[in-house]
Amino acid sequence: MSETTEQRQQLKIYRASEAPGLVEKGCMQMQPMTEVQVSGLKRLVQSGYLEGDELKVLVDMPGFALTYAWLKKDYPLMRHSHDSDCMYYVIAGSLKLGTEELGAMDCFFVPAGVPYTYVPGADGVEVLEIRHKPAFDFVNLTHSENWWDKAEQTCAANREHWKNAHKPSSS
Structure with a gap:
């Protein structure tokens, strides 16, 4: 039996407390930006963007990846795409995707290469990102100077709140 087959036939536990951050893990490759x-x-x-999210790679194995993302209230998620399909499962809180409001236990699927963004709800949103590829790219599609100006103001206005925010699942 090959090592890969043996590895797949063994039970393995992944602990959230031991999960590396998305950036730390290096599984998301940023594509060149303007x-x-x-x-x-x-x-x-500089205005507090990094206070507005928490991203952890819960599982990273051949053929399967699971990432936890907590985006806090008003977090400005730029319009972007990835080179892999992704299923999103809302754990807690809510988000707005286009005109659709999604809440706990709702899901949405984004095929590879399809641009998207969503807006976290009033309590923020916690999602699981489920992919077949552990490594994927991030193509930033936000080109408007106005968007960046508004996002900077949003980050500055929310920075202190984000530092002390509670996860929707803890409510």
Whole structure:
């Protein structure tokens, strides 16, 4: 029996407390960005963007990946796409995808290459991202200077709230 087959036939436990961050794990490859995007992202980080989310890679194995994402209230998620299909499962809180409001136990599927964004609800949103590829890209499709300006203001206005926010699942 091959090592891969043996590995797949063994029970394995993955603990959230031991899960690395998405950036730390290095499984999301940022694609090249325009000067406007680079400048905008730097401004967001300086104004508190990194306080607005929590991203953990819960499972990373051949053929299967599970990522936990908590996006806090008003978190400005840029329009983007990935090179792999992804099923999103809402654990708690809510989000708005286009004109649709999704809540706990709702799901949505985004095929590879399809641009999307969503807006976390009033309590934020916790989702599981389920993929068949552990590594994937991130193509930033937000080109408007106005979007970056507004997102920077949103981050600055929410920074302190985000530091002390509670997960929707803890309510």
